[in-house]
Amino acid sequence: MKKKIHRYSVLFTIATLFLVSILTWLIIKNNNRSFRPPLEYHSLKSGKKKHIKIVTQLSFTDKDQEIICELVDSLLVIEGDIIIGKIEDFQVQTMAAIKGEGVLWKDGIIPYEIKNGHPKEILIKKAIKYLNNETNLKLIEKGSKDIDYIRFVKSNGCSSWVGKQGEEQIIKVGDCSFGSIVHEILHAAGFYHEQARTDRDEYIEIVWDNVQSDEKHNFMKYIDRGEEGEDIGEYDYNSVMHYDSMGFSSKNNNKTILIRKPPGNEKTIIGQRKGLSSNDVKNINKVYN
Template identity: 35%
Template sequence: MRKTQFSVLAAAAVFGTISLASCNKETESQPSQLEQTQDAKAELAYPNQTGQAKQGEFSGQPITYQEINGDKVYEGDILLTTEQVAASEGQNRPGSAGRTSGRWPSAIVYYTIDAALPSQNRVTDAIAHWQANSPVRFIKRTTQSNYVTFRVGSGCSSNIGMIGGRQYINLASGCTTGNTIHEIGHALGLFHEQTRNDRDTYVNILTQNIQAGYEGNFTKYSAQGYGGTDYGVLDFGSIMMYGSFSFSSNGQPTITKKDGSTFNIQRTGLSAGDKSGIDAMY
């Protein structure tokens, strides 16, 4: 395989977990100017809601997630299924976990858009952006059993990877095209950039400024038991990266560069590093 500037995290799951690399080049087929002027914030499945913190397993490794309205919410906007999560006590790990989750076969994602979803151009524009910048193809679902439905949600959220059967990308009215591109990234199997194993080389995590209940959003994979190797450097421009003030409890930064400087969240489009990582993954 050719060398690329990306970070691959082998997370003991069937699907690849890619934390993508640094590049400041302009993205291609960028969404509208509105995306570049928005006050972008880190995505949340349930804004202004917190749930009970629970311990479980994901891909055979211990994790902490929040249970909100019956959903298992991981890293703020990732929805884990019961089959993906096994309780740390009192349950056996489901036999199907880690087998149905993964990459989309032949890099084809079948999808539908719920008729009740407003501003459906957010979805079609996001899909067009992914198709212009990656090998992934999106085809409207007819009778396929594995597919994504874009629907109205309380916030911006998605399952991680292909989980088997029907799965959802949930979009509240405030979720933009850029947020939709981000959530599609999760559906393809991508986690957040700031959870790389090597992130401490590039950033400071200021835990004292993180909102209570969201500390797990900043936990690197190695701290949760994941093995893997990071390649390239952390991508501050990745669409999967949090900004300096994401999940701040007091207006102070939660992430800074090693020199103490802050940086903006980017929800305009895929970075060159994002493209390289997806190209290697699919």
């Protein structure tokens, strides 16, 4: 009887070690320039989702932090639309870090190029002209001596790396509106989402019961993920960087974000993509003064 119990104990231990090995977190350390900070992605609609835990470093922080990610179409995603990287890169380079080379662009100058024949070229140029006219950002056509630049490419979705990466970095533009292109360019300039601010609970309420059960981690503030950052200016409901009220709503299709009244009121709307708010302009110019 004792031998049988001992045999079961050994089998249980082996099975436990096997499961632990499957669920082992990817430990990622910095040693490779090719790894970049998060990519903002707004059209992760296809593919099945699988949740994975990793320990990594995001931009704006030099500390390891534990993060719950979704595996979507071979991409590791946080906040539902911020891509950490490709799963195969993590598997091959488990000791490589995702860490920024420098978030802001010197003097606000952002060289760019648009892929030849891009169907949204006119709208992209309209967004560029708009940002150049309204803010201190200076998006200029890439010259032969420009090493660091953004490149607009065709895609099914709309996406952008957050902050300056060094060398070529892409902004994916598919079925994107004018305001969404502005939104993506601002990500490339170094700006995150408004509702991830540390003071957001004074202005909005997250209705956790209405959020899809496996998407609740997407509503964490950046400080709760261990990221270092700065809240610029006052909280802005009307920011082009704010999510709308229905983000990640469960099947009952109720709001996941409510406006606190005050400071908001019955007319307050979030998630607009018409263009920059007055505070957007003020805060961009404060960062790039």
